[in-house]
Amino acid sequence: MFFTQAEEDHPELTIGAEISPDGISWVPWGDSVTLGEADRMAALALTRFGSWVRLVLTGASESRPARVLVHVSLKG
Numbered sequence: 001m002f003f004t005q006a007e008e009d010h011p012e013l014t015i016g017a018e019i020s021p022d023g024i025s026w027v028p029w030g031d032s033v034t035l036g037e038a039d040r041m042a043a044l045a046l047t048r049f050g051s052w053v054r055l056v057l058t059g060a061s062e063s064r065p066a067r068v069l070v071h072v073s074l075k076g
Contacts, residue, residue, distance in 0.1 A: 010066035020052035
């Protein structure tokens, strides 16, 4: 489970995951979630992702930055 927590004002963010067989080539995995401008936290649940996984956030820019904390909760 990935919890993405926004600090301060931020634009709408799209949060998704990508997986890889080797840590070099990546493909999208599962559904994305949206963290709206008025929201402070979003959760993205993942299962069966293999050895390599990364979180991808889009929506921020130089003119509209976002500062986020990512909490990872791993349970087997």
